[in-house]
Structures are given as structure tokens and as C-alpha cells.
Amino acid sequence: MNILSRLIEKIREDLSLKGLFKVVLVLMIVWLFQATGAVWNGLLSMIWNIFRPFIFGFVIAYVLRYPVRIGEKKGIPRKVMIPLVYIVILAILAWILSSLVPTLADRSASFINSIISGVRWISSQMEAMYENGVPDFISRITNAAVEMLSDVKGIIPNLPGLLTQTLSIITISLFSVIISIFMMFSWEKIKNTIFRISMKISPKFHQGLISVNGEISDYIRSMLILMVIRAVEYALLYFLVGNTDWLILAILTAVSILIPYIGPTFVNLIGILTSLTLPTGNIIALIVMILVLSNVDEYVVSPIVHSRNTNISPLMALFALFAGNTILGIPGIMIAIPAMLAIRVIFRMYSEPSAETKEEVKS
Structure with missing residues (x-):
């Protein structure tokens, strides 16, 4: 009851005609967007x-x-x-x-x-x-x-x-x-134009854009290298165990790393499923080698290829994938990790105190 009383008191303190007007204005904007949704959707699509x-x-x-x-x-x-x-x-x-x-x-x-x-x-x-x-x-x-x-x-x-x-x-x-x-x-001209516009918006925004560019660049380079490594690894593995679909599985494995954790796991299950008609020894060897390669790739190869800044925890990666799928579908899944890297850079940039703030704290 004490909590409820304090909550009511807080609402009474903050409640004002100006505050109510802001709330009504926001609700009207939301209602207008909903009422004219068909027009906006057509315009955005065009x-x-x-x-x-x-x-x-x-x-x-x-x-x-x-x-x-x-x-x-x-x-x-x-x-x-x-x-x-x-x-x-x-x-x-x-x-x-x-x-x-x-x-x-x-x-x-x-x-x-x-x-x-x-x-x-x-x-x-x-x-x-x-x-x-x-x-x-x-x-x-x-x-x-x-x-x-x-x-x-x-x-x-x-x-x-x-x-x-x-x-x-x-x-x-x-x-x-x-x-x-x-x-x-004309890449340099395009890049300089983007950076010049960002500098006019805000020096902090300009610095954040440079940081985002660096992180995404590192991520793209790392993913290209990892795709080649995975394709070679799993092509050899499936070929040696006698799976006649080794080329398809190698390509699927290489592409699957674009969807971290979920993609490789799904392709590995397909690889095991298509190998169940092989001799029992080959199936056991395949399962063991998939487990070994998965751990080696995850804890040895990927940290070496990825720079320390582009590493994302499994929980955050899965959250990014599900959020991207909900918002944009398959394209959202493809850009989920780069978008997460960009958001993380921006969050760190705005959460860390600036040099002026640090000087004020010291003084």
C-alpha cells in the first residue's frame, strides 16, 4: 500500500497540463500513422x-x-x-x-x-x-x-x-x-562526403560512424576467411566418411555461418541425417569429428580470425538473430550481427563519459 501511495503521489507531482498535451500529441501522431498506414506503406515501398x-x-x-x-x-x-x-x-x-x-x-x-x-x-x-x-x-x-x-x-x-x-x-x-x-x-569521394556530413551533424556522431565502419569492416573480412576455412574443413570431412553429398554440405556449412549457432547446427544435423545409411563406424566417426570441429572452430579458429572487438556473446547473437527475423525476415537475419556491432559501438560511445566530463569529475 505504501508503494501505491508513493506512486500516486509521484503521478500527482509530475502531472501537468503541459505533460498531458505532450501525451495527447504523441497519441495523435500514432493514430494518424495507423489511419494512413496504407498510404505510408505504399510510399515507403516505392x-x-x-x-x-x-x-x-x-x-x-x-x-x-x-x-x-x-x-x-x-x-x-x-x-x-x-x-x-x-x-x-x-x-x-x-x-x-x-x-x-x-x-x-x-x-x-x-x-x-x-x-x-x-x-x-x-x-x-x-x-x-x-x-x-x-x-x-x-x-x-x-x-x-x-x-x-x-x-x-x-x-x-x-x-x-x-x-x-x-x-x-x-x-x-x-x-x-x-x-x-x-x-x-569514386569511393574516396563518397566516403569523404559521408564523413563530412556526419561531422556537420555532430563530432561525436562522426567518431561513432568511423568506429562502426571499422567494426563492420573487420567483421566482413573475418567472415570471408571463416567461410573458406569451414568449406575446406567440412568438404574433407564428408568426403572422407563417404557422404556423396559432400560438396553440397560443404557449401551449406560455409554459408550457414552467416546465421551464427543456428545455421551450423542445422546443417550439421542434415549432414548426420544424410549419413545414416553409411556404415556404423563412419557415422560414429562423423559425429565425433563434427563435435571436435565445432569446438575447434568456435574456441580456436574464430577467436584467431575475429579481432577481439568483433566478438559477440552467444546470447546477444541469438537475440540479434531473432530480432532481425522479427523485423525484416531473412534479410534481417543476414544483417543482424553487423547491426548488433553497430548498436554496440554507438551504445559504448554514448555511455562512456567524454573527455570534458572526465576532467570535470577529476576537478
Whole structure:
């Protein structure tokens, strides 16, 4: 009761006509946004469609500026290095499209068959465990999983026809690449313009932007290195244990680190599931090596590759992933960790006392 009385007294002290007017004004703004939501959504969607190629182009230029800078340090002019980087990347993509993608498409059906075989193997083992038959809910789950995987397998032959529906994506990608090339040639001018505007906003905002740029740059470099390491590790592992889908699993493992903890765990489960038809010794060796590699990658390789500043605790990483998925879906998952790094830098910058404040405290 004492707490309630103090709360009521506090409300009476802070309550004023000016305060009520602010609350009503905020509520009116919220109501107006809700009432005109359709208009705002259409307007924001149009703005996003206009600026999307430029945003994607900026991201591409931001990532590819690292090899360009390495070439410049070696004495190769930027006018030569930029076309060289794009030619190499386009050549790699052409190789993937001409050789790797058909191979993966051919293997996809057998890959899904391996998963179905693994599910059925688990079901048969459970049937052997229960004398009176498998519980009904387990049978329903097994049948639903097999049916879903069979439906996915049926879609695969129609994938070439679905490619004709991706013209808009290809167009946006082409525009983004062209825009990124122009941005690469004038990168210093773009960077100086952004920093000049940030300096006009606030010196502290300018310093925070520089810090965010440094952290995200370190993160991108680290992720590219880790993706190559994971691909090599797991390609060798699945190849040695005899899994015929070793190439698919290696690529999935490399890409899965973009979704920390959840992605690699999910791909490891798929790898084990597709290997259940192998000899028992191979399955045991695979499980043991996955456990070993997971710990080595997590506690040895990643800390070496990542700088100390870009490390994020597992709890914060999972929170960032779920928040990103809730807000933006799959794109939100992809940018969750960089966004978390940026937020952490900004929080530290504004939570730490400035030099002037420190001097006042000392005096």
C-alpha cells in the first residue's frame, strides 16, 4: 500500500497540463500513422524500390573495396584493379553457373532421398524399440516429414522453368553491380562526403560512424576467411566418411555461418541425417569429428580470425538473430550481427563519459 501511495503521489507531482498535451500529441501522431498506414506503406515501398539498387551497389562496393585496396598497396592502379576484381568474380560466378549448379541440381534429388532414408531409418529403429508399435504421433510426424521432402523433390525438375520468373531480380542485380562499379571508382569521394556530413551533424556522431565502419569492416573480412576455412574443413570431412553429398554440405556449412549457432547446427544435423545409411563406424566417426570441429572452430579458429572487438556473446547473437527475423525476415537475419556491432559501438560511445566530463569529475 505504501508503494501505491508513493506512486500516486509521484503521478500527482509530475502531472501537468503541459505533460498531458505532450501525451495527447504523441497519441495523435500514432493514430494518424495507423489511419494512413496504407498510404505510408505504399510510399515507403516505392522509395525502397527506387533506392534498392543503390543500397545493394553500395554494399557490394563496400565489400569489394578490400581486394582493390590490397592491389593498390601492391602498386596496381585502381583503374586496373577494379575491372580485374570484377572480371575475376564474374569468371568465378560463370564457372559456378556452368559447372557447379548443374552438379548440385543433379545431386539435389539424391540428397533429399538421403534425408528421407535417414528419417525412415530412425522410424524403423523406433519401431524395433516399441513392442506394441510406434506411437501414433511419431508415425504422423514421420509421414509428414517424408511427404514434405517428397514434395520438395518434385519441385526440383521444374526449377529451370522457375528461373524465367526471376527477371526482376536479375535486373536489380545487374543495376546494382553497375552502380557498385561507379561507386568503386569514386569511393574516396563518397566516403569523404559521408564523413563530412556526419561531422556537420555532430563530432561525436562522426567518431561513432568511423568506429562502426571499422567494426563492420573487420567483421566482413573475418567472415570471408571463416567461410573458406569451414568449406575446406567440412568438404574433407564428408568426403572422407563417404557422404556423396559432400560438396553440397560443404557449401551449406560455409554459408550457414552467416546465421551464427543456428545455421551450423542445422546443417550439421542434415549432414548426420544424410549419413545414416553409411556404415556404423563412419557415422560414429562423423559425429565425433563434427563435435571436435565445432569446438575447434568456435574456441580456436574464430577467436584467431575475429579481432577481439568483433566478438559477440552467444546470447546477444541469438537475440540479434531473432530480432532481425522479427523485423525484416531473412534479410534481417543476414544483417543482424553487423547491426548488433553497430548498436554496440554507438551504445559504448554514448555511455562512456567524454573527455570534458572526465576532467570535470577529476576537478
